Amino acid sequence: MAALSDTAPRRAVATLWIEANWIQRTATLLAIFLILAAVLAPLIAPFDPLKQSLISRLRPPIGFDRFKDGFLLGTDELGRDVLSRTLYGLRLTLGLALVGACIGLFIGGTLGLLAGLRRGWAEDVIMGAVDMQIAVPFTLVALLVLSILGSSLPVMICLLGVAYWEQYARIVRGEVRKVTEMPFIEAARASGGGPRYIALRHVLPNIVSPLVVQFTLSLSNIVILESTLSFLGLGVQPPTATLGSMVGYGRDYMPTAPWMVIAPAVAIILLTFSVQILGDWLRDRADVRLQGR
Amino acid sequence: MTLYVLRTLMKMALTMFVIISLVFFATRLSGSPLDTFLGDGLTQEDRDLMIEYFGLNGSIWEQYLRYLRGIVEGNFGLSFLERRPVAEIVAERIWPSFQLLLSALALTITLALPLGILAALYRTSWVGSAIMALAFVGYAVPNFVIATFMVLIFAFSLNWLPVVGNGTWAHFIMPTIAMSGVLIAALTRFTRNAMLDVLGQDFMRTARAKGLPETVVILKHGLRNAGVTVLSVLGLQIAGLAAAGNVVVEAIFSWPGIGELLVNSAITRDYPVLQFGVITVAGAVIVINALTDIAYAYADPRIRLGNA
């Protein structure tokens, strides 16, 4: 990796772009656009997303009657700017998903590595936990935990973090076993390399690409999970909004003020859509057969 | 083979036991149920009285033993709120959820298999990419978004479809579509990929070389072999849906199902209902998984013969 020159990645990106079809290109542009919007939200949002104005409640977007100056996508039930809230909601949703996916990667990766290298009872326990995670659907677990512990940001992050750890664990363990059975590892072992050395030196490079693919795919799953929980009112606490909670709190106003729901719903769909396509594209390129979910 | 089955059963029992215990401790650690549903205006004396009444007295270990004994004896207790056997309450809710699951499954299979096969056959033409783009959209749209927008359009604005409960076949249309969206997308993708795998393999070439028409080759050989992958994916997806995927859909369509029951009992801290509900769902998922494994083994001659 370190040996690669500076220009190589740029060339690789260029090749990727040329090989991509129109759907993949659209998804890439969309993803860049959404990430920029999320990162720059504090700069580009026209209003403070929490600023209420009780006299300008439920104003429609530009182009409709009763439109109020400046609130391009209308206002919500407390007179807050829907566009600004959507941008900040996107920022938080995306942030939560990234942190969650990283935690999942870390936990799942470590345990998978452990299970693959150690074997014996450690492997039994870890793979037993994996089986259990598969047996009890995670949405259910998350619902129960949130309704019991109450919803808060730390709880939410933990939940999103453990949501898909078992997928990483299975991939890593599988790869580790595959790699450790290869002749050159036997050779390394014979020449006195400990398990940690073997893991770092040989296994890691081999599992990077399946992990990247898995990371992307679970990212969009986490976005949907977070949105679903927030929709049910179990996500972050108001007045802070994520995309899901905006749809959730707005749904009572569907018939009267659909703009409150449409903006965040479209943002969710675009986000998951682009991330899914990118993940799938990466998978095709890495040509890894990821089976399961 | 017997050993294998025994091992599987042991593992199932152990998993169930851990789940049963986890559910118990998770609920007990979360605070008193009284605070939630009797909370309005109780003095300390009243609270002690109610704690006794609901059998929440004694240390947590005493309660745990009572709980385990109850499970062994098949007595899962009375709901705190409704004061009737939890088995009765859960039984009432299982059937509607199951009906919805079945209809979602039927829709998924009817749409996803042909779409997946088409996408594989025409993978280079616009048909293939269009189907796949559609599948991605299906994957990207959360079911609560589909559901809320369908209600707005087809029920509220057009007055075509009913929104409340599970009374007639018309009541099934919107919930089924909302539930199937993700399933269809997933299954279409997996069917396509599995078919692509199979289409490139030797025996397909042989079959074609023998002069069999393309359709026959695909349907007879391709589908059967791809079926293995498709089946395992389907099993996992059903397991997920059976339990929780439909909580949202059930809430929006006032569907008297198990998902909504579980969430409500968690919110009201109706422990007995929650415990039995989770045990039932986890049990169902474990069984579905086991059945999928068996079906998988049966569908794939390599596994079937290897194990026999």
Next chain:
Amino acid sequence: MPALAIQLETDMKKLLLTTAAILAASGAVAQDITVGAANVSSYLDPGRDHSNVGSQFYYNAFDTLIERDHSKLDPVWEPALATEWAQIDDLTMEFKLREGVKFHNGEDMTADDVVFSLNRMYQATFAPYVVRSKDRLSNFAEAVKIDDYTVQIKVERPEPLWETLVSLQQVMIIPEEYTKALSGDPMVAEDGDFEAFSLAPVGTGPYAITEFTPGEKVVYGRFDGFWGEAAPLEKATVIRIPETASRITALKTGEADIVTNIAPDQLDLINADANLKTEGSATALFHVMIMNVNHPNLTDPKIRQAMSMSIDRDLLNEALWLGKAVVPSTHTMEEMGALHQPDLTTFEYNPEMAKELLASSSYNGEEIVFDAFPVYYTNGVLAAQAIMEMWAEVGINGKLNVTDEWTGNDPEMMSRSWSNPMYFADPFGSFGVMWAPEGPSEGAGRFNTDAEYAEMWERFRFSEDVEARKAAYVELMDRIKQDPPVLPLYRPFESWGMQKSIDWKPQPGHIPYVLDFRAGSISLAEG
């Protein structure tokens, strides 16, 4: 597809029109309605229940000894299961029972049933009854059978609220034999009997509960053996539709004839439909903010006064309730007749004063958490978010915590939303039930009383003279003002949406949320 859609729509409309025409021509309207309710009880027993959800359901199926004319705001007492009643000494009231009254299961109602029903509350042993009877019926000693149709009720101390407390939901009459036979020994009233009763309730009212699925559905059928004017509906089905948008949609699709809990924001939407209308009233209930006087950060009363004074309740009313809610100046309601004291000013909006109070208090910008239920109260989370903004204006660092959990007993609780219903038409039935000495608020550890408060309370509760009661209440309110544990925000404007063909509205003499389908309260228009 669009062509098909239009075709379908035309067909549907034709079908609906034809159906309507047939109904109009025959002059017969199906006496059968469906109600979409936001919540349905998980048990039905008028004795143990005092929830806002439960109060919807009892009046159709149960009677009390004395009835109130619910079409009037001021109490007018009418005979019901008792035909006459008279006080025979300071501590005893005698009731002559109506003869020929039948329970829904066919049993005759006699003095035994009345004594059984009353004493299950007055001398409660079943835990849920004990709890309910203590907060409002503690002055009632026992009911005694004199003969088959005569009953005496005895109290501990002279009771100024006789009729009011005999017409409570909690003392509705249920059958003795039926109840006792539900489980275990048929001759003894066991806990199991009362538990079973709450799943198969039987009363004497104009409707029998013919089907009950806890939390899902209540079906009323007309009871032909009813002693009074026959029920106007053949059948009424109440189903649970938790989602607001689904309830409104169900009304539009015709799946429901009446729907409950419509927020003011949705009224225009329903009224814009030519077939639909709304009815509503400022419900006899306050949405309140309670404050924990014993929380270490809030022990200084000035902080709580500031929390209260910084809230512009009129603005909340204008914005969230379109001005239809009622903002009180003190803890009082017009339903309380002679004890209605609107001239008192216990609670007011004064941000300047709030700032001054804060400045002179021990407050140093500590975070003050405000707990709120997510969906239980209409506009609850919205009001809570607006209150956080209003606090911020005067320099209070508020934080909203939306949770389903009832935190009112938690010593960590700082402030939260709640409701204080009028359980019966007297300040005792509203302020009194919650804020009595040794009562639930004090019992929960977030409110303190002393000997002085208790003495005022005694005068307010038991004085025979109305003026003395009023004077004592003024003193109590002053205590609340000086050291506030509660702020009544407003009486919420609760609305019901319904088909235009239905003539129903909430009656002013009821406790909140009662779905009254008795004769004179509902009719279905013809044509």
